[in-house]
Amino acid sequence: MKRLILIFLAVAATTYFATPVKAQDKEGADALIGIWEPSHGKARIKIDKIADKYYGRIVWLKEPNDPVTGEPKLDKNNPDESMHSAPLRGYRMLKDFEYQGDGEWSEGTIYDPENGNTYSSVIKLKDENTLDIRGYIGMKTFGRSDVWKRLKIKR
Template sequence: MDTPKFLFKQNIFLTIASFIIVFVTSSFVFMQEESSAIVGVWKTGDGNAMVRIYKNGEKFQGKIVWLKEPNDPETGKPKVDKNHSDEALRTRPILGLVNIWGFNYKDKNIWEDGNIYDPKNGNTYSCTIKMLNPNTLEVRGYIGVSLIGRTDTWTKQVAK
């Protein structure tokens, strides 16, 4: 057996294996970082609420953390989910309410398979989220197919 050729082949093999390990590991870390780009506080398009998006297990969800008008003008008390179809849930507060859930990161800054709840009308919709840039989300709620729905643009809020 020719030892120098064997060592040369072994070194090439180890070098290639090292590159593959580094590539796979860095791709996985990059994908994790990219999928978490959605995490943070986002102001809704109308500016009336802010939603904190966070990872819950393998999925992403969000809850309402700020309301421009936190109290119900009729009662003067904190707003509750008075339009929910389930009467038992109509007294839960809007502030702190999980209103988006079940999102999976797909690729190319798109999160799918989620739902969004609109406390204004008490309806839940299928939803996709697309990150246009690090500070802008397109949140699309729809019924059945994505063509029948509405898109809202959310802006990222900077921690103060």
């Protein structure tokens, strides 16, 4: 009987302590959602959640039009030629990020429209309004980091 009570208490304690942690995890994961500006200030990226993963698309460009053609900028450096007519505005440059806990998202990729390259990437939340985003090839050591700032949404 004593043993049964102990088991019951253990299960109850686990349930009690586990629930808030899960809720906290979800809240922590969704801290990535919002509109962010990279350090160069030439674009704004909206990060949203689709099917438990996080994606970021370009929602604003400082110079939306190609200076030569005067038309909206296109993804002309994409290695897939059939996508050369895709507009840069609306482009999902961050894809497939998964929350790892402790303010870190990884397993995703970042696309650089300047050269058409896609890099493995890891995102860290430095504070609620600052992201450290690193793109790399192979090992995390060989890569480049940038700091993104959260923008307030116009209401």
